[in-house]
Amino acid sequence: MKVLKYTYKSQTTSKSFIITTLIFILIIVGMMFLPSVIENLSANDKQDICLVDETGILSDNLDGLKNEFAESFNWNVASKDDMDRLIGRIHDDSIYGILAVTGGKDGLPEAEFITKRVTDDKHIKALHDYLQVRWSSAVLNKLQLSDEQKNLLTSRAGFKVEQLGKSFEDTYLLSYILMMILFMSILMYGSSVAGGVGYEKSNRVMEILITSVKPTQLLLGKTIGLGLAGLTQFFSYIIAGCGFYMLFKPKNATLGDLTFNISNINGLILVYLVIFFLLGYFFYATIYAGFGSIVSKNEDLPVVTMPLAMVLLICFFITMYTMTSPDGSIAVIFSIVPFSSPITMFTRILTTDVPLYQILLSIFVLIASIGIFGWLAARIYKVGVLLYGNMPKLKDLVLLVKNDQ
Numbered sequence: 001m002k003v004l005k006y007t008y009k010s011q012t013t014s015k016s017f018i019i020t021t022l023i024f025i026l027i028i029v030g031m032m033f034l035p036s037v038i039e040n041l042s043a044n045d046k047q048d049i050c051l052v053d054e055t056g057i058l059s060d061n062l063d064g065l066k067n068e069f070a071e072s073f074n075w076n077v078a079s080k081d082d083m084d085r086l087i088g089r090i091h092d093d094s095i096y097g098i099l100a101v102t103g104g105k106d107g108l109p110e111a112e113f114i115t116k117r118v119t120d121d122k123h124i125k126a127l128h129d130y131l132q133v134r135w136s137s138a139v140l141n142k143l144q145l146s147d148e149q150k151n152l153l154t155s156r157a158g159f160k161v162e163q164l165g166k167s168f169e170d171t172y173l174l175s176y177i178l179m180m181i182l183f184m185s186i187l188m189y190g191s192s193v194a195g196g197v198g199y200e201k202s203n204r205v206m207e208i209l210i211t212s213v214k215p216t217q218l219l220l221g222k223t224i225g226l227g228l229a230g231l232t233q234f235f236s237y238i239i240a241g242c243g244f245y246m247l248f249k250p251k252n253a254t255l256g257d258l259t260f261n262i263s264n265i266n267g268l269i270l271v272y273l274v275i276f277f278l279l280g281y282f283f284y285a286t287i288y289a290g291f292g293s294i295v296s297k298n299e300d301l302p303v304v305t306m307p308l309a310m311v312l313l314i315c316f317f318i319t320m321y322t323m324t325s326p327d328g329s330i331a332v333i334f335s336i337v338p339f340s341s342p343i344t345m346f347t348r349i350l351t352t353d354v355p356l357y358q359i360l361l362s363i364f365v366l367i368a369s370i371g372i373f374g375w376l377a378a379r380i381y382k383v384g385v386l387l388y389g390n391m392p393k394l395k396d397l398v399l400l401v402k403n404d405q
Contacts, residue, residue: 003221194292280342290377315340
């Protein structure tokens with residue numbers, strides 16, 4: 001208990017802990033208000049487009065075109081002879097693009113949009129749809145149809161999409177951000193266990209500690225203390241984020257069709273976040289502690305901890321890959337495997353409706369794995385904390401653990 005209290009207090013009162021917590025809170029708050037700031041800055045940021053229309057389909061109703069895209073584009077009419085000069089202006093970033101409309105085969109209009117880079121393909125599609133509407137209107141006028149017949153021909157069949165599960169657009173950004181926070185927290189706090197053990201060994205503090213505390217108690221105190229510190233930091237982010245959201249009700253952040261909606265975080269999501277953070281942390285922290293106990297110098301620490309960090313990083317990328325198909329076989333398998341399940345299963349919970357038995361199975365496998373790896377790490381830690389000099393080879397370490405009864 002003394003080791004736990006000391007570890008927790010020293011971690012939560014350190015400058016790095018306080019600064020990191022404040023920085024992440026500022027980032028979370030900034031992301032909430034970023035959409036409003038961007039919207040205000042880009043309110044008058046319209047792009048200039050030159051219309052070169054040889055058919056008159058659009059240029060004959062220029063006011064209608066301007067009104068249709070009043071919030072997006074500023075329109076200027078030019079002739080075909082100006083094309084070379086206009087293309088030069090595109091390269092100079094003086095204008096965004098050229099919409100050239102010519103008469104094609106069978107009298108059908110052909111349009112070409114020329115630009116240096118497409119920044120929003122939705123606007124391009126809207127231009128295409130508007131041209132199609134104008135052409136259809138011109139054809140119907142030539143046929144001298146009644147208004148009723150025109151409305152019947154131009155009416156569109158109803159079509160809607162009903163999502164029975166969670167929306168990909170509403171959950172992707174939130175899932176990605178929470179997955180990143182979860183990954184960074186497990187990696188940071190897990191590796192800090194190994195760093196703490198290595199530091200104490202390099203300064204010979206370990207020799208004093210084990211005279212009053214058993215190695216197993218020291219291991220548990222360190223891992224639980226750091227885990228509680230990480231949980232404290234987690235709740236700081238959640239309380240600050242939810243508090244600012246409820247006070248100011250900022251607009252939802254968007255990235256294309258994707259939306260960052262913090263209101264999707266409910267009580268059950270927070271419970272799962274805590275569960276998978278703690279289980280993921282304890283799983284990796286016990287292994288990190290075992291690795292940290294076999295090194296005598298801090299310089300050797302990256303050598304033994306890098307493989308474990310690479311495993312966690314690979315699991316992170318696998319989870320990113322499965323976010324677009326959270327119900328697929330790969331996602332299901334890696335949400336059960338203990339090395340990846342803390343991140344993958346939590347991300348699946350955010351992005352789809354996961355069967356309860358899969359969640360319980362993932363938690364059970366993690367708890368069992370913590371017991372197995374924790375027992376093994378405790379054996380390594382027990383013999384490793386007093387090992388100094390060159391780092392032992394694997395076979396030597398196995399013999400030391402085997403002989404220690």
